[in-house]
Amino acid sequence: MITVFGEGRGFRVVWLLEEMGLPYRLRPVDLLAGVDRDAEFLAINPAGFIPAIQDGDAVMVESIAIMEYLIARYGPTPLAPGSRDPAFPAYQQFLHLGEAGLAMPMYLAVVSRNLAPEAERRNWGARKALEIFESRLQLVRRRLASASYLAAEGFTAADISVTYALEFAERTGCFVLGEVERAYVARVTRRDAYARAMVACPATKAWVEEVAARR
CATH class of the missing domain: 1.20.1050.10 (Glutathione S-transferase Yfyf (Class Pi); Chain A, domain 2)
Structure with a gap:
């Protein structure tokens, strides 16, 4: 099960997961309250920003990198043209x-x-x-x-x-x-x-x- 940490730019990731029909869970991260006491999240991303994902042993941050990872890992998908496609x-x-x-x-x-x-x-x-x-x-x-x-x-x-x-x-x-x-x-x-x-x-x-x- 893919875990998405945080909304914000994490919305991009959730939207992509919904488009691809992949199972996931969203784990909230409250940046306004501060993440100093959120040990689980800081173990995933010590820099303390969202989004992040955990997919088995794979941990990633940065929403665009995460999107590229999901497409490469679970594609092919019409959401991403192939490298030889004119688009x-x-x-x-x-x-x-x-x-x-x-x-x-x-x-x-x-x-x-x-x-x-x-x-x-x-x-x-x-x-x-x-x-x-x-x-x-x-x-x-x-x-x-x-x-x-x-x-x-x-x-x-x-x-x-x-x-x-x-x-x-x-x-x-x-x-x-x-x-x-x-x-x-x-x-x-x-x-x-x-x-x-x-x-x-x-x-x-x-x-x-x-x-x-x-x-």
Whole structure:
């Protein structure tokens, strides 16, 4: 049984597991309360960040690396084009762009806005992080101008990666998605596996409901 530690970016992993029909259990990790006393989790990831997985003797952290591991270990799957598929370069690009180019810079902007002292909330680093997010988003917009999905003709794990980042940006109130991105997110989140993942992730579901109630 695959154990997923933590929600947050772990939602990507849970969504992928639901798409692939793999059995798993979600083990909550409360980062807000601190992980100093969570010995089980720290034994898995001493760095104390989420997500992490344990799959037999295999232990991994970093959501994109975990997704690649699951696809390689339990595939093949239509969620990942083969290396000789013409869609493979775009797949690799957007799979990693979802974290390195979108979610991570947005995370830096969010923590500055919400956790930094008042005078530092729009510091140079936070502004630069938003600039990086917006510049990388242009790659997504250009692709979606001529395609329904980011890599192949159908849905892939690259869409999971990028959709998480887009939803994170909007839910935190740090960015307003345009019509193209909104339509894309609405399309991919209508999938049954997404709905199952949302049910499986109660903290994420509660956050979505809280954001909706404020609008």
